[in-house]
Amino acid sequence: MLIVADENIPLLDSFFGDIGEVRRVSGRSMAAGEVRDADILLVRSVTRVNRELLEGSRVRFVGTTTIGTDHVDLDWLEQKDIRFAAAPGCNANSVAEYVLSVLSLYAEKRGLADWSQLSVGIVGVGNVGGELARKLERLDFDVRLCDPPRADLGDEGQEFVSLEEAMKCDVVTLHTPLTRESGHPTFHMIGEPELDCLGANQLLINAGRGEVIDSSALLARLGQGDAPTVVLDVWEQEPRIHPELVDHVWLATPHIAGYSLEGKVQGTEMIYQALSQFLGLPVRKKAGQFLPEPALSKISFTSSAVEEDAIRIALRACYDPRRDDIRLRNAMSGSVEERGATFDRLRRDYPVRRECSSLKIQLKGTSKSLQDSFRAIGFKLKI
Numbered sequence: 001m002l003i004v005a006d007e008n009i010p011l012l013d014s015f016f017g018d019i020g021e022v023r024r025v026s027g028r029s030m031a032a033g034e035v036r037d038a039d040i041l042l043v044r045s046v047t048r049v050n051r052e053l054l055e056g057s058r059v060r061f062v063g064t065t066t067i068g069t070d071h072v073d074l075d076w077l078e079q080k081d082i083r084f085a086a087a088p089g090c091n092a093n094s095v096a097e098y099v100l101s102v103l104s105l106y107a108e109k110r111g112l113a114d115w116s117q118l119s120v121g122i123v124g125v126g127n128v129g130g131e132l133a134r135k136l137e138r139l140d141f142d143v144r145l146c147d148p149p150r151a152d153l154g155d156e157g158q159e160f161v162s163l164e165e166a167m168k169c170d171v172v173t174l175h176t177p178l179t180r181e182s183g184h185p186t187f188h189m190i191g192e193p194e195l196d197c198l199g200a201n202q203l204l205i206n207a208g209r210g211e212v213i214d215s216s217a218l219l220a221r222l223g224q225g226d227a228p229t230v231v232l233d234v235w236e237q238e239p240r241i242h243p244e245l246v247d248h249v250w251l252a253t254p255h256i257a258g259y260s261l262e263g264k265v266q267g268t269e270m271i272y273q274a275l276s277q278f279l280g281l282p283v284r285k286k287a288g289q290f291l292p293e294p295a296l297s298k299i300s301f302t303s304s305a306v307e308e309d310a311i312r313i314a315l316r317a318c319y320d321p322r323r324d325d326i327r328l329r330n331a332m333s334g335s336v337e338e339r340g341a342t343f344d345r346l347r348r349d350y351p352v353r354r355e356c357s358s359l360k361i362q363l364k365g366t367s368k369s370l371q372d373s374f375r376a377i378g379f380k381l382k383i
């Protein structure tokens, strides 16, 4: 059995090596000729999976080791009876931690001693938005949830607000899929009118898909004096992103919010499970067995630790978005093609990043409130 796979999927041999022959190809430039004799196709988000790629091939199963599925023509796969699996939730915690780190930097930029003074509007409350909401609510933030598809379903016990209401919060963070034809399409959902509602004391984060924001409208808005602060992890036309937009946003990262090692390996594991089920094979491998010891495994705080400082130190020890921001900004010279290649290279060669759960926090005589905050974020405590 031939398995053709994006070379950037981690642990291909460990998970799939005994199921079939694994052939690695570039996900970005994958072409029909490379998959024609494949039985199984494994991709990430950068491969367009459609008739053009698969017509005439032997492929019976397509797996994407990602949450998003906007790169896959699901209707066509169904018509052709090709089984499809994605990895919902695999890197949701990684994205939530990305947003928490951004919030801690933003609170500092605003001179707030207590970050939970910020109100946060979460747009798209699925695996990612839901995980973020749980953490923020436990940290005592004022959180408003906007999810019209879920609101339509009359989700019991959950209160949803309109996009307009969510956009009144100090921070608005986007976690919707990219959709064009659903009842609530998200393509260019944030355009000129929505951007005009945001003011200089607000932060807009996009860690969903670039096309959810109309980037021409955003660029125009960022040129005005009362523009909001903006953090972009995702961009229109990746990998050939707009360098002027990079110049105008506060933090710019190369679509890596979900790139914790745990998130990536869980994505591979979920597709291994789905493929095993499809082939009627036993599931014998688990993501946990392949995760190495983290480079940093413990931080200690004593009773003299100031709560806000301790949280900042621990969060940023795990992940500091400014490092990704600098790498991306330094890569914005050269031709369009060179910049695109560099964007992809930053993602391919992404340094190992571990989630907060990999770091033990040792607390000696610290307050109950600090312990609760660390737990809410996802750290393991040693008291």
Ligand SMILES: NC(=O)C1=CN([C@@H]2O[C@H](COP(=O)(O)OP(=O)(O)OC[C@H]3O[C@@H](n4cnc5c(N)ncnc54)[C@H](O)[C@@H]3O)[C@@H](O)[C@H]2O)C=CC1
Pocket: 067, 068, 069, 088, 089, 091, 092, 095, 123, 124, 125, 126, 127, 128, 129, 130, 146, 147, 148, 149, 150, 175, 176, 177, 178, 179, 184, 185, 186, 189, 207, 208, 209, 233, 234, 255, 256, 257, 258, 259
């Ligand atoms: N930056 C990154 O590295 C990553 C980005 N993503 C993106 O984040 C998206 C969301 O991921 P999950 O939460 O796991 O997906 P999910 O499918 O669990 O949740 C998405 C939520 O968005 C809601 N939604 C749909 N249309 C909406 C609209 N017009 N307004 C408000 N809410 C709307 C849905 O009802 C659903 O509850 C993915 O589709 C993917 O595109 C996911 C992982 C990593």
Ligand SMILES: O=C(O)C(=O)[C@H](O)COP(=O)(O)O
Pocket: 008, 044, 045, 046, 065, 066, 067, 068, 069, 091, 255, 257, 258, 259
């Ligand atoms: O899971 C998703 O959806 C994402 O956005 C991934 O983090 C994107 O990673 P790549 O598939 O582009 O490596």
